[in-house]
Amino acid sequence: MFTRTQTAREGRDRQMYEQGARVIAGCVPVDKQGRRILLVASSKNEGEWVLPKGGWENDETQEEAATRETWEEAGVQGRIVSHLGEYKHKVNKRTGVPEDIYIFFEMEVESIAREWPEMKKRERQWFSFEDAKAIVSKKVMRKALEQCSLARG
Template identity: 55%
Template sequence: MEARTGREKQVYKKGSIRQVAGCVPVNKTTKKILLITRRKKKGGWMLPKGGWENDESEQEAAIRETYEEAGARGKVTSLIGVWDHNVINKKTGLPKATFSFFEMEVEKLEEKWPEMDERDRQWFAYEDALKVLIKPFMREVVEKCSLAPSNKRSKKEFSESNINKNLKDTWNLKFSAIVVFFAFLIWYLIKDNKFISILT
């Protein structure tokens, strides 16, 4: 029931870029997204995320942080993408952090979780989640999740294009088979002089 604290095990790339992992927790039945408030329940909604540590995989870090901050458990279905922090380290000229977000299908919400006294959680419809998220890059993350209408359209278009392609390939195959059949038939008739006898 205790959340990990400290950065002793924190993973950094290029010596200074903190690696952060998080999830877009979704309910495929209700088509809603689970968001949390900032620490100490200060205003604004965000996605659960936190530091990736060196004794776990990036995906495991995302799952752990989603449980610690939102009390959500489920299965990760995909990596949505990676975003650089918009704040640049003046000394290195590199982003202060890199955020990797996964999509999680929530299977259970725990009644008690490590940061329940520090954060609230709430389900939001897709459009409402975009309105309340306080970080612009998190809106971009949500726009790439499976609940996004644009993703549904692209998947539908992809499916339809595959169907059309398969139909075209089937007709091409049938036409080729017919041509081969008649070519073989003509060759067979000519070979035994049957074609000439038919004509005469």
């Protein structure tokens, strides 16, 4: 079970891998009433907005990892309502092996904290579904957005 803390997990010593690819779990945080998606500023690329996500660790389920990462990066909690799919990222053309495998879930946001573990590292911002889909640069994130409930009208 996910336990909310004020410190983010760090390091990759407990990371899960499948056939050499790092498994990354994340959420599409949704405000169904306002038809909005919550995005966070990338910690690696200034000016880039992304879905909250991070490494799945060996002491948690994929849903727990996605919930933990969404708390750490965006400071929100909610209910996982659906599995949005598994997406291979940066597939090596020679070997056909992906570097990363992303697993996304839809989360209906229930609470937004004023303080969260990565608040000094990241901004968070609500975007309309259409704007979120247009602004995320990673194809795997656009695919996850296309599977969420807001994509179906």
